Amino acid sequence: MAPSQAGYAPNLDKFLKSLKGQTLEASTESLIYLLKRKQVTGDECANATARMLLQVVAKSKWHDVDQLLARVQSTGSRLARAAPHEPVIGNIVRRVLGLIRDEATEDRNADEMSESVEDIQALSVPASPPPPRPHPGLIRTQTAGGSVVVSKSMFNLLSVADTADLPTTTSTPMSQAQPASVSTLRSEVIDGIEEIMDEISQADDQIATFADIQISPGDYVLVYQPTRTVEKFLVKAASKRRFTVFIAGIEPPHNGAAEAPYSALRKKLNAAGVHTICLASNGLMAYIPRINKVVINAKAVYQNGGLLVDSGSSIAALAAHAFSKPVIVLGGVFKFCPEDPSDQVKSGEQGSASSSVTYAEGAGVDALEVENTVTDYVPPELVDIYVTNLGPQTRHHLASILADHYKPEEMVLTMQLGDA
Incomplete structure (x- = not known):
């Protein structure tokens, strides 16, 4: 028997291992290839994009902030066009662009403040050494007959100026502690991207910490084709709660x-x-009246609160809404998009029909036109709560989350990332 070639298929792990030995352009083309062939999907796209942009910052040649922004935006646009149905790619590009602007602004402010400090120090240096200060309780004034000691009354405190009481500045200029240069900015941006990567890797575990708040003892919970995020959420809840899980969308094993x-x-x-309890897709509606809540994973959360989900999840959300059952959505804040869903997103992504029918089943297949939708859109009115790595949120708080994570300059990036 010939050895299986599955282990040699390119994937995210192999791509990450190859980054050190490849040029920047070769790494970019390799990731674009994986995205087009859907060998990197879902949360992996966010991680791969962050890694790729880190390589852009570290390896590319740039001499100022504008050049760095242009290089990051160019690479990010190529990745987004390779996988237009993965909005998290654009989200990470926006986050990195905002990070660069923030770091550049901090360096610029540090330069301006250091210059101000130097100017103040130059103005505060006296032309000649100050005279010796008198006793704190006495003020010596000069008269025709000589010096006279006058008591320091409130009137004298207000009328007599003591130049020795002026404060002097001895702090170190900020330009010495935080120099603004290409190497410094490069290091700061790399550190910021690594923090974004840590956020992506830790999101599922942080979301799971809120599981025991959302799931009560004795609940009947419905999940549709649970992803890794949903699995961790359920396992964490199971450590403190006893409930029943209905797993919908189960298909019989193939081959x-x-x-x-x-x-x-x-x-x-x-x-x-x-x-x-395992349910087939066509048996979902029969169990909805008994369900207490539905938990689904979001591929993306749009500005209006709508969701991009795996195909079939919208049926579960619609059925739960019809029977007034709460729908809980799981997703890290890196999945929140500062844009409204397009008509293409609402109509769903079409995939290969080979998973449903094969030409080996007979000549009648040639007369069929089979559509296989791989993504669905869930409107915001079907969602009750969003559980993120920052905690549970409602639709009314989405605007504040987007404002905290995206800068206004990146809000108009949609057309550049979306155009093929």
Whole structure:
């Protein structure tokens, strides 16, 4: 039997390992290839984009902030055009552009403040040494007959100026502590991108910490094709709660697969005392009246509160809304897009139909036109709460989250990233 080639298929891990040995342009082309072939999808796109932009900052030649912004924006636009249905790519590009502007502004402010401090120091240096200060309680004035000691009354305090009481500045100029240069800015931006990468990697664990608040003992929870984010959320809740999970969207194993879908998740939940029930997609509506809440994962959260989700999740959200069941959405803040969904997003992304039908099933397949939608759009009125790595949020708080993470200059980046 010929060895399986699956282990040689390019993926995110192999791409990250190849970054050190490739040129910047070769790394960019490699990631574009993976994005076009959908070998890097979902949260992996955010991580890969951040890594790629870090390489742009570290390896590319630039001499000022404008050149750096242009290089980051150019590379980010190429990545976004390679995967137009992955909004997180544009989100990370915007975050990095805002980071560069912030760091450049801090350096500029540091330069201006250091110049002001130097000017103040120059003005405050006396032309000649100050005379010796008299006793704190006495003021010596000069008269025709000589010096006379006068008591320091309130009137004298207001009328007599003592130049020795003026404060002197002895602090070190900020320009010495924080020099503004290309190397310094490069280092600061790299540190900022690494913080964004840490945020992406820790988002699922931070979201899971709020699981016991959202899930109560005895709940019946419905999940549709749970992702890693949802799995961690359920496992964390199972450590403190006893409830029942309905896993919808389960399809029978293909080609004699050894394990049923989501067997690892079911084993973890069963070991914690949580019962799991598998449902086929067409049996979802029959169980909705018994469900207490629906938990779905968001690929992206748009400015209006709408969601980009995996195909089928919108059916679960619509059914829950019809029966007044709360819908809980999980997603890190790096998935929040400062734009409204386009008509293309609302209509859904079309994928290959080979997962549903094959030409081996007969000649009748040639007469069929099969559409396989791989993404859905969930309107904001179907969502009750958004659980992020910053905590649970409502639709009314989305604007403040976007304002905290994106600068106004990057809000108009939509057309540049979206045009093919």
